[in-house]
Amino acid sequence: MAKEITSREENYSQWYLDIVKKAGLADNSAVRGCMVIKPLGYAIWENMRDQLDKRFKETGHVNAYFPLFIPKSFLSKEADHVEGFAKECAVVTHHRLMNNPDGSGVVVDPSAKLEEELIVRPTSETIIWNTYKDWIQSYRDLPLLINQWANVVRWELRTRPFLRTAEFLWQEGHTAHATRDEAIEESKLIHEVYARFAEDFMAMPVIKGSKTANERFAGAEETYTIEALMQDGKALQAGTSHFLAQNFARAFDVKFMDENNKEQYVWASSWGVSTRLVGALIMTHSDDEGLVLPPKLAPTQVVIIPIPKPLPEIMEKAEQLKKELEAQGVRVKIDKDAKKRPGFKFAQYEMEGVPIRLGLGKRDLENGTIEVARRDTKAKESIDIAGVVPHTVQLLVDIQDNLLAKAKQHRVDYTTEVNTYDEFKDAIENKGGFVMAHWDGTSESELKIKEETKATIRCIPDDFVEEEGVCVYSGKPSKGRVVFAKAY
């Protein structure tokens, strides 16, 4: 029924906000631009975090934690970096409040002004590289492969839950290496980890590629990105991995002695994904009935609903099923609420995106059956209860596969090759999605296209095909197609 969700067709942006709110993922908070992540939204993030953390550790990384505050002077040590972040920083100027002399509450105590202001980290390169200076002396100290799970603040003018919030949760990896090649290899390794996580767990296909100079991270020499396509045809940057060359090592004077007793600057990478992935997940799979979650990330994979209510003989069977499913590694919940009726529960769990619903009623007990409903296709079937455990386990795999296949098909349907600027504008304006076009490699053409069509180069794909052609904008020679789209 979904009587409370705006349809995607009517208003995609409102649909997204409705899902976030009605599925109970997040709420607006008392603080502008900052959201409260509710238990369901947080559980999804926890699952993402656990999976990524496991992969980081498998590839040799360890976790650490650095301060929330960064001395203002640190930020300005790398010129491009400060330029990229200066406009969106929260600044701590005082450390004490006092009662207002007029009795109207508390005010900032002017005598408690900080010697040097502190920036609430928008990203931690500077504080971390300032620390690495003390940790690295020799090539024997390298590589340094550190990740941190943290919150950061970017004072965005316009925010949207999960996609862009003033404060968000993320992980940021910061690695230090003895050679240029090793640092590049590291950033590519994580690029691959991100892409595989997106496809294998989020069931979200991504295009892997490199950013153009204009779209690169502030302070990076190369930015690798995974770009996903949302249902409305807009692109979403889902994870970036940067090769920072020696920029931060120079800015913070981080040198090491190599095998030949020669002093050298350290090579660096940094990489991150954020709670934005939760937004990506919503906009990749969900529908007008609510959230749709891929089984691998769903906090609850299977919900068992006793019908009409939790009667003892039904509960006995339900508990038995739960145990058997859990033995197979399935995350199961039994809805024991005796007050709410089955119809309400069906709608509720559809809203919350639970992949499989098992309806177990008195009739089923008599017939030896059970109703199996899958969230992705909304298909329902009544099966022999004896086979429900293996059936459910297999169905979770099928749903995961189906969601990925559907998303892949959507991407195929919304990827267009164009050869002229008219075709380009038509595709961007009327169809949306990824538009594959020749580009002459200049910032000038890239910026003009952005100005005229709002489309940006999402990436130069890793599987870039050498192909003679001419730039759709300038008509100058081009060596191959790059990926354009309007983006979030």
Add this chain to the structure above:
RNA sequence: CGGGGCGUAGCGCAGCCCGGUUAGCGCACCUGCUUUGGGAGCAGGGGGUCGCAGGUUCGAAUCCUGCCGCCCCGACCA
């Protein structure tokens, strides 16, 4: 930072133009009974400094002035 909208119960809103008993409605909540295989029904009940400050008036949710906040769209944005 521009454009638009909104602040009245936990949520969603009406009332305001045209000032006048005790500020309403739906959902949610509490109690009871009947229900329960796709968002239950009936009965009863609780919950409000009408965003803040000032002004006009015998009387302000309503009129006037100022302020504050939030949301949406746009610009900006690793």
